[in-house]
Amino acid sequence: MKRYLTFLAVVVVAVIGFFGVQGKQSKDTPVYVFDDMDYQSKYKPQGENKFFADGRDARPPVAGTIARGTGLEPLQVFSADYRRAESLNPAFATGKDAQGNFLADFPTKSLNFLASGELAPFAVDAKTLALGQAKYQIYCAVCHGSAADGNGIMKVRSAIEGDVAIVTIANLQQPLFRAYPQGQLYDVVTNGKNTMLGYGDKLTPEERWAVVAYLRALQLSQSCPPNLVPAAVQATVK
C-alpha cells in the first residue's frame, strides 16, 4: 500500500508539473477532447473560408448590384411592393436634396416606417441629442475633443509623437464649420473630408443626424448669448 500511494503521489506531482494549473497562459490553440459539434461547417460573421481566394466568409456584392433594401426579412425584401426607405426619403440618407444641394435644415422624416406604412417623423429633441452625445463621445471626441474645439486625445498624442494630426484635426468651433449647412456636416460624418475617413459604416443615418444636432449644441455652448443661460447658472458665472 505504501508503495502504491508513493507511486500515486509521484504521478500527481508529475501531472501538475507537466500540465500546470488552471488559468495558465498559453499561446497554443485550446485542446478539444470531445469536439462533437463545436466546429460546424457553416458561414460565420467575419469567418475564415479557404474556398474563396480572399479567405473570407463574407462576400462583397457583385459589381453593379443595386441595393434592394437593408431589411433582414427575405419576404419583405423580395416582395413585389417592397419600397426601400432610402428611396422614399433619399435626403435623410444622403443629406442632399433632389438637386444635389446640401440640406439647410434637419430632415423632418426618418427612415423608420410607422405601422401605417408612412415614414416616421424625425425631430431634434432631447432623445436625439442624448443619442448624438453618446455617439459623439465615442466616435468624434477622439479627435475633435469633447467641446468640438479640435483638442481631442489625438491632437495631444500627435504633439507628443510629432505627427501631422496636430495640424489636420479641425476645430469645429471655427466660423467656417458653423456656417456649414446641416446636410454638409451630415455628409462629412458619412463620407469624411480631407484626412478624415467616413463614419457611414459605423453610424446609422439616424445616429449621424443626431451627431450633427449634438455638434450644433456644442457650438452653441461655446458662444452662448447670456440671455439663454439659465438664471441659476448665471449666478455662478463671473
Place this chain on the structure above:
Amino acid sequence: MRKLINFLTGAAPRGNFFRRSVNSVPLQVLICLLVTVAVVVAGINEYATNKYLNVGYTPEQPVAFDHSFHAGPDSVLGLDCRYCHNGVDKSAHSNVPTTNTCWNCHSQVKSDSPALALIRRSVETGEAVRWVKVHKVPDYVYFNHAVHVNRGISCVECHGRVDKQVVVGQQKSLNMSFCLDCHRNPEQFLRPVDKVTDLGWKAESPAAQAAQGTKFVHDWKVNPPQSCSGCHR
C-alpha cells in the same frame, strides 16, 4: 502498519493458511481505491473543463495591438470599446474592426511604424488582417452581443479586464454553468447602460448592486432564458 497490527493481535498462530496480517488487505485495497478515485475526480475537475483548457488562451496576433494603451477610460487614449467594436450594440456578432478603423487615426499618427506593416498592406490591397479569435463558444451556442450590452451587461463580465491586457487572453471559462450563473441571478450583474464599457466600474457595495440590479430587472423586464432553446437551436 503490519508491525502495528502484529503488535495488537499477537504473532500469527501456527496452523492458519493465511497470515493474520492478511486480514487488513481488504481495508488497504479499499483505501487505495478511494484515494485513486479522489485523485482521478480531482484531476478531471482540474483539467477536463474549459477552466483549464480555454482560460489563459493568449494567442499571438498578427498585429501587436495593445488594448491597455488604446481602450478604456483608464488607458492613455481612453477610447470607448465601441469605437472599434462598433457592431456590438447593433448585432449578435461583435465585430473585429475593419482596417479602415485603424486607419482613421493611424493614417496620421505613427503611420510609418513597422508594427503597422500588415495594416498598411491591408489598406493598400484590401487583404484581410488575419486576427486570431480568442473567445470561442461552440457553434451550437448562439450568443447575442447586442441584447446583453443594451441591457446593462458589461463587456467585463465575459471578457475580463481587457483594458488592462497588453495581449488579449481568455479570462473566463465561458462554459454553460458560467452563462447560467448570470442567467439565474441577473440582478448581481446588471449595471447602468452607460457604464457598460467602463470595465472598472463597480457598484459601491454588494447591497447597492443588489438593490439597483433588482430595479433594473423589474424596469427592463429582464427575464434571461434558462431553457435549452434560449441559446441552442
